[in-house]
Amino acid sequence: xxxxxxxxxxxxxxxxxxxxxxxxxxxxxxxxxxxxxxxxxxxxxxxxxxxxxxxxxxxxxxxxxxxxxxxxxxxxxxxxxxxxxxxxxxxxxxxxxxxxxxxxxxxxxxxxxxxxxxxxxxxxxxxxxxxxxxxxxxxxxxxxxxxxxxxxxxxxxxxxxxxxxxxxxxxxxxxxxxxxxxxxxxxxxxxxxxxxxxxxxxxxxxxxxxxxxxxxxxxxxxxxxxxxxxxxxxxxxxxxxxxxxxxxxxxxxxxxxxxxxxxxxxxxxxxxxxxxxxxxxxxxxxxxxxxxxxxxxxxxxxxxxxxxxxxxxxxxxxxxxxxxxxxxxxxxxxxxxxxxxxxxxxxxxxxxxxxxxxxxxxxxxxxxxxxxxxxxxxxxxxxxx
Amino acid sequence: xxxxxxxxxxxxxxxxxxxxxxxxxxxxxxxxxxxxxxxxxxxxxxxxxxxxxxxxxxxxxxxxxxxxxxxxxxxxxxxxxxxxxxxxxxxxxxxxxxxxxxxxxxxxxxxxxxxxxxxxxxxxxxxxxxxxxxxxxxxxxxxxxxxxxxxxxxxxxxxxxxxxxxxxxxxxxxxxxxxxxxxxxxxxxxxxxxxxxxxxxxxxxxxxxxxxxxxxxxxxxxxxxxxxxxxxxxxxxxxxxxxxxxxxxxxxxxxxxxxxxxxx
Amino acid sequence: xxxxxxxxxxxxxxxxxxxxxxxxxxxxxxxxxxxxxxxxxxxxxxxxxxxxxxxxxxxxxxxxxxxxxxxxxxxxxxxxxxxxxxxxxxxxxxxxxxxxxxxxxxxxxxxxxxxxxxxxxxxxxxxxxxxxxxxxxxxxxxxxxxxxxxxxxxxxxxxxxxxxxxxxxxxxxxxxxxxxxxxxxxxxxxxxxxxxxxxxxxxxxxxxxxxxxxxxxxxxxxxxxxxxxxxxxxxxxxxxxxxxxxxxxxxxxxxxxxxxxxxxxxxxxxx
Numbered sequence: 001x002x003x004x005x006x007x008x009x010x011x012x013x014x015x016x017x018x019x020x021x022x023x024x025x026x027x028x029x030x031x032x033x034x035x036x037x038x039x040x041x042x043x044x045x046x047x048x049x050x051x052x053x054x055x056x057x058x059x060x061x062x063x064x065x066x067x068x069x070x071x072x073x074x075x076x077x078x079x080x081x082x083x084x085x086x087x088x089x090x091x092x093x094x095x096x097x098x099x100x101x102x103x104x105x106x107x108x109x110x111x112x113x114x115x116x117x118x119x120x121x122x123x124x125x126x127x128x129x130x131x132x133x134x135x136x137x138x139x140x141x142x143x144x145x146x147x148x149x150x151x152x153x154x155x156x157x158x159x160x161x162x163x164x165x166x167x168x169x170x171x172x173x174x175x176x177x178x179x180x181x182x183x184x185x186x187x188x189x190x191x192x193x194x195x196x197x198x199x200x201x202x203x204x205x206x207x208x209x210x211x212x213x214x215x216x217x218x219x220x221x222x223x224x225x226x227x228x229x230x231x232x233x234x235x236x237x238x239x240x241x242x243x244x245x246x247x248x249x250x251x252x253x254x255x256x257x258x259x260x261x262x263x264x265x266x267x268x269x270x271x272x273x274x275x276x277x278x279x280x281x282x283x284x285x286x287x288x289x290x291x292x293x294x295x296x297x298x299x300x301x302x303x304x305x306x307x308x309x310x311x312x313x314x315x316x317x318x319x320x321x322x323x324x325x326x327x328x329x330x331x332x333x334x335x336x337x338x339x340x341x342x343x344x345x346x347x348x349x350x351x352x353x354x355x356x357x358x359x360x361x362x363x364x365x366x367x368x369x370x371x372x373x374x375x376x377x378x379x380x381x382x383x384x385x
Numbered sequence: 386x387x388x389x390x391x392x393x394x395x396x397x398x399x400x401x402x403x404x405x406x407x408x409x410x411x412x413x414x415x416x417x418x419x420x421x422x423x424x425x426x427x428x429x430x431x432x433x434x435x436x437x438x439x440x441x442x443x444x445x446x447x448x449x450x451x452x453x454x455x456x457x458x459x460x461x462x463x464x465x466x467x468x469x470x471x472x473x474x475x476x477x478x479x480x481x482x483x484x485x486x487x488x489x490x491x492x493x494x495x496x497x498x499x500x501x502x503x504x505x506x507x508x509x510x511x512x513x514x515x516x517x518x519x520x521x522x523x524x525x526x527x528x529x530x531x532x533x534x535x536x537x538x539x540x541x542x543x544x545x546x547x548x549x550x551x552x553x554x555x556x557x558x559x560x561x562x563x564x565x566x567x568x569x570x571x572x573x574x575x576x577x578x579x580x581x582x583x584x585x586x587x588x589x590x591x592x593x594x595x596x597x598x599x600x601x602x603x604x605x606x607x608x609x610x611x612x613x614x615x616x617x618x619x620x621x622x623x624x625x626x627x628x629x630x631x632x633x634x635x636x637x638x639x640x641x642x643x644x645x646x647x648x649x
Numbered sequence: 650x651x652x653x654x655x656x657x658x659x660x661x662x663x664x665x666x667x668x669x670x671x672x673x674x675x676x677x678x679x680x681x682x683x684x685x686x687x688x689x690x691x692x693x694x695x696x697x698x699x700x701x702x703x704x705x706x707x708x709x710x711x712x713x714x715x716x717x718x719x720x721x722x723x724x725x726x727x728x729x730x731x732x733x734x735x736x737x738x739x740x741x742x743x744x745x746x747x748x749x750x751x752x753x754x755x756x757x758x759x760x761x762x763x764x765x766x767x768x769x770x771x772x773x774x775x776x777x778x779x780x781x782x783x784x785x786x787x788x789x790x791x792x793x794x795x796x797x798x799x800x801x802x803x804x805x806x807x808x809x810x811x812x813x814x815x816x817x818x819x820x821x822x823x824x825x826x827x828x829x830x831x832x833x834x835x836x837x838x839x840x841x842x843x844x845x846x847x848x849x850x851x852x853x854x855x856x857x858x859x860x861x862x863x864x865x866x867x868x869x870x871x872x873x874x875x876x877x878x879x880x881x882x883x884x885x886x887x888x889x890x891x892x893x894x895x896x897x898x899x900x901x902x903x904x905x906x907x908x909x910x911x912x913x914x915x916x917x918x919x920x
Contacts, residue, residue, distance in 0.1 A: 070883065073883055227762075350868045463659065582746055605750045
């Protein structure tokens, strides 16, 4: 009797499973892979953009988030992930193009593309504008706690002993190195190994002062006073400063990094047309406006920008002046060799730059093996007794 | 001495339970702060049950845990019986393989399964990492637990009962179903419950082998990396209470079994 | 070679989902992205000696701490009335069945600079201490998560010790300390050894605890592997090489403990 019960239960589950699969096929859906805190989600009285899209088109949106460009790259080059829309930053877009991992977008399906400001078309990372639709842009700057940080804010302050253990740092190699390079006065896109080495050494020097290497946890840690200094993306300043008026945000005038995050369709997407529908939807003025208002990121959308409140439009943080913009640099994709070097240096930074004598590992392994042999010998001698 | 023992035990239990009670306490906190108390509320619980992401993750977790516990139990029980009847060297070899997933660091198991699934998907285009692969992965790491809980029961069983059933005219399958299975049932059930809980709690292997499917632990992990919301506290309180009740029920059952056994 | 028919699906399953994946790890560890054979990945992995060393040290420290506080606990539980023992064991297990992510996360709340513990310290009039994101915090997290794995096997062995043996020793004039040193402790060694492995293996290879309580600044082997597969530096070949080295370390450790645990008269299963 029990046997039949087990068989019946397993059958039921098999049916249930196939049922879901079947349902999934029938119900149109797209997978969107984006940054955290990057879309109007319906909280604080904004529109829930993804729900609205489902309402209007009947297409379900599976919205997942990543922490940084490299995580996105790992996820989609590992294979097996089928995202339909991804939102990488500039340099990652060009890396993905180079690796032939993006689909060409059919711009006929995206009539709203004309609403994107011309300043954001044909940028270096996608010179012919075939693969990407700009979603947001912004600068990198520094969050600081007005109560506790009184010194002038520039990149040097992240190396200031006075704020030991109260400084946060980017948890991704490219942004962390950019800060170190900007501080040293080098290009953020340098391929010069000795400059990168120097930048890494500075980051190693900075490490004892750093409380944690984090990404979106910065919001929390800086608002509740855990940390008093943290470099991050300008767009997030709006959210943080609203939560805690004691927090300020400064974009170092003499040199900063500007980023443009664009919507792309990765190779292998099974729902290319639906993805284009989604991208087009995101470029609609009311949606772009809602996203810009909720996330705080600067919008490349002409009409949405014009509809923003004056105090945002004129805010230096979100729409900086010419000088800051002219002094800013934009990431480009680096050569494979340099990418590998940066990854290597980054692990060195995070592991404290301790002695990297390669023989240590061999010695460790030999030590373990010796211990094993010792035990065997010991046991055997005991047995003989 | 006695008093010292008691104090020591209380201290250890405080160490083990303090973090959980902190989470539970702050799940009723009105403000988002994790350290300042500003009034009682239940709103995070309501928000939790409206959170689509968590609900779908919960649904995935349940499906995966149920199916993989069932598959692992059936496969594992059959295997345990088979192992007990095998020759010695075969037994040894198979038990070594059985132990592998248990001694191997979880992260290595996860990474190796990820390589396997991605490799299969990239070469044959089947088994896209997702629900199915996760069920396979979970079944794999649950199997040893089923076998290890069924084997002792098999050893305790009197082989003559099976022979007697055969002598009385049962065919092998019938004899197995009527005699062996009831005899090892407690072991099977323990194995199934263990598999189920292991599967629900697993993070590391799902994280690597799961592709795009989100299970509850993965959802929790991504929650801890974003702006922190007290929903996560509410979630942990709910999970704690559920586990607490489940364990008490199981313990109660075992106690009853024990008493019944004692009466016999 | 004949295999029992009811073993067949299991053998098939395990070879496909345990053996083949491990072989894949080995293949990846020794190949280039183009598919050729190389030793570069392994040589490259040796560059991260510091990470391996740190993981082993932190793992060993937490195992030691677990042993120091876990043994007395197991001893205490084994000494209380038999009826109540199961209740205490259950109390020990309950936290284990709650998501370890959430429990570790709770420690974040407690240890933070503005966290509960520092609030208490400040309330008592002392200077705040920087506790989170230190190696100490990581060790604490590991001890917290893996302590039951140390207590349970020791308790199991202790509770099975025949009371008569102890009584015999007492009758022969041994005092409490001598009984413990000469009788109880040697008999409980098997539990200690399996406790040590059960704590050491997950501690060495953890990546969540170090990430959450170490602030990403205390890189361990687990973090390194995760970085190569899903994180910052995508390179599954190097990741496989690191995994392979980790596996070798663990296997040697298991070999040592198994040998220690081994009954001289009986052949053991692993290694």
